[in-house]
Amino acid sequence: MLGFGISTPDQAREARRHADGVVVGAAVVRRVLDGAGPDDLRAFLATLRQALDQECDRPR
Structure with missing residues (x-):
């Protein structure tokens, strides 16, 4: 697992x-501290999940 500096869908995909x-x-914590609510977090996590799903569908 990697977790340093990942904050965008492109970074997650890479x-x-x-x-x-x-x-x-x-x-996620940064967004909460900036005032994001549950719907904002859900949308952010959905973009990350979509990027990861696209990467998983690619042949290695």
């Missing part, structure tokens, strides 16, 4: 190419 998973804890 990290996934080199690891079995990604950790985005600080990116």
